[in-house]
Amino acid sequence: xxxxxxxxxxxxxRRFLSVxxxxxxxxxxxxxxxxxxTLWMQSEGLxxxxxxxxxxxxxxxxxxxxxxxxxxxARLPFLSARFGQxxxxxxxxxxxxxxxTWLMSEASPRGSLVVLGSCALGIALASATQDIAVDAYxxxxxxxxxxxxxxxxxxxxxxxxxxxxxxxxxGALALYLGGENVGLSWPEVYRVCAALWLVVMALLCLAPRxxxxxxxxxxxxxxSVSAWFHTYISAPFIEFFARCGAKLxxxxxxxxxxxxxxxxxxxxxxxxFYRELGFSTDQIALYQKFLGGxxxxxxxLVGAVINTHYGVxxxxxxxxxxxxxxxxxxxxxxxxxxxxxxxxxxxxxxxFCAAFATVAxxxxxxxxxxxxxxGSQFALMTSIANFxxxxxxxxxxxxxxxxxxxxxxxxxxxxxxxxxxxxLLVWVGRLLQAHESLHGSPPQAR
Numbered sequence: 001x002x003x004x005x006x007x008x009x010x011x012x013x014r015r016f017l018s019v020x021x022x023x024x025x026x027x028x029x030x031x032x033x034x035x036x037x038t039l040w041m042q043s044e045g046l047x048x049x050x051x052x053x054x055x056x057x058x059x060x061x062x063x064x065x066x067x068x069x070x071x072x073x074a075r076l077p078f079l080s081a082r083f084g085q086x087x088x089x090x091x092x093x094x095x096x097x098x099x100x101t102w103l104m105s106e107a108s109p110r111g112s113l114v115v116l117g118s119c120a121l122g123i124a125l126a127s128a129t130q131d132i133a134v135d136a137y138x139x140x141x142x143x144x145x146x147x148x149x150x151x152x153x154x155x156x157x158x159x160x161x162x163x164x165x166x167x168x169x170x171g172a173l174a175l176y177l178g179g180e181n182v183g184l185s186w187p188e189v190y191r192v193c194a195a196l197w198l199v200v201m202a203l204l205c206l207a208p209r210x211x212x213x214x215x216x217x218x219x220x221x222x223x224s225v226s227a228w229f230h231t232y233i234s235a236p237f238i239e240f241f242a243r244c245g246a247k248l249x250x251x252x253x254x255x256x257x258x259x260x261x262x263x264x265x266x267x268x269x270x271x272x273f274y275r276e277l278g279f280s281t282d283q284i285a286l287y288q289k290f291l292g293g294x295x296x297x298x299x300x301l302v303g304a305v306i307n308t309h310y311g312v313x314x315x316x317x318x319x320x321x322x323x324x325x326x327x328x329x330x331x332x333x334x335x336x337x338x339x340x341x342x343x344x345x346x347x348x349x350x351x352f353c354a355a356f357a358t359v360a361x362x363x364x365x366x367x368x369x370x371x372x373x374x375g376s377q378f379a380l381m382t383s384i385a386n387f388x389x390x391x392x393x394x395x396x397x398x399x400x401x402x403x404x405x406x407x408x409x410x411x412x413x414x415x416x417x418x419x420x421x422x423x424l425l426v427w428v429g430r431l432l433q434a435h436e437s438l439h440g441s442p443p444q445a446r
């Protein structure tokens with residue numbers, strides 16, 4: 001009981017407020033190139049396949065590792081000197097997010113879909129770059145010695161912030177403004193969202209600077225392309241594979257690639273499913289975004305406590321099984337129809353399982369991230385995870401169409417597809433045990 005109480009006391013750290021804010025900043029762009037765009041396109045009569053395929057813009061998140069060394073090392077004029085390496089990049093990317101969000105309000109799904117898609121890609125690109133800085137900043141806020149007690153809670157607050165941006169604050173606000181009661185047009189919703197970024201930027205200016213840790217770089221007087229490539233590109237990835245060993249490193253990356261595919265297939269089509277089932281935009285804003293997002297915030301903190309005391313691998317295994325099983329609740333919804341009580345029950349179960357798994361994955365990645373190559377290595381692992389989620393999940397609309405709109409069967413598929421990832425997780429667990437037996441400790445970066 002004493003250990004449990006001390007774990008909860010670890011939450012009372014002012015740095016967690018910054019972690020929560022940056023989680024919000026990471027989640028909110030997914031409303032702009034995801035939720036709002038999906039409902040806007042559906043209201044204009046575009047097909048499920050078209051809605052699913054425009055989601056391919058999120059594949060940019062899977063490529064962010066290619067420019068993550070730039071965020072780690074390159075300093076933005078004025079911003080980096082004034083606010084620190086990563087906060088400088090955060091503020092710079094948020095300026096771009098304002099610009100692209102406003103430009104989207106000037107386009108149209110039917111009249112200028114290419115322009116709309118290009119702006120959505122711009123938002124995803126700026127957001128992906130922002131995520132590199134967010135993850136590095138979050139890890140650098142805490143010392144190596146604090147990692148054991150702080151990382152799980154930092155991951156939980158980051159997840160809670162993400163869902164506040166995507167769900168119960170940012171997402172719910174955007175959908176409510178465009179819903180039946182308020183009735184703003186979707187372009188007007190985008191303009192309000194652009195203004196909301198100014199509030200985020202103002203709060204970010206008050207956040208603390210991260211801890212400065214540097215790595216030896218090539219001398220400017222002896223600059224060469226090969227030295228630059230080694231320092232900024234190959235060294236972060238060589239260090240990861242050298243520290244973990246090739247087999248364990250590949251096992252980690254394969255697991256991350258496959259773990260969230262089923263959830264992503266479901267998520268990409270969820271709003272389309274809700275509307276086809278008969279729920280209004282206001283109901284979706286209330287149930288899925290506000291109440292569902294709020295529940296996820298609470299469940300993220302519960303997940304952090306559980307993962308801290310029972311271990312990350314065990315938490316991910318339990319969370320993965322529960323996450324797959326919870327997808328079957330959507331099949332029940334498809335069979336029963338638009339019942340609000342069933343909608344809420346499904347969201348509570350699904351959000352608990354998703355939050356639990358998300359906290360475990362973020363903690364897992366943070367645990368294996370180097371303190372020297374923070375942004376690069378975190379970006380590598382999250383990019384691998386996002387590649388499966390974004391590229392394969394973009395076909396979700398086409399899959400539903402190929403099934404003839406058979407929603408119950410589609411949701412069963414999203415549950416079954418998680419099984420290979422769970423088998424991989426068991427294998428990774430055995431590799432970790434073997435590594436600890438051989439070296440006397442896990443391959444944690446210092």
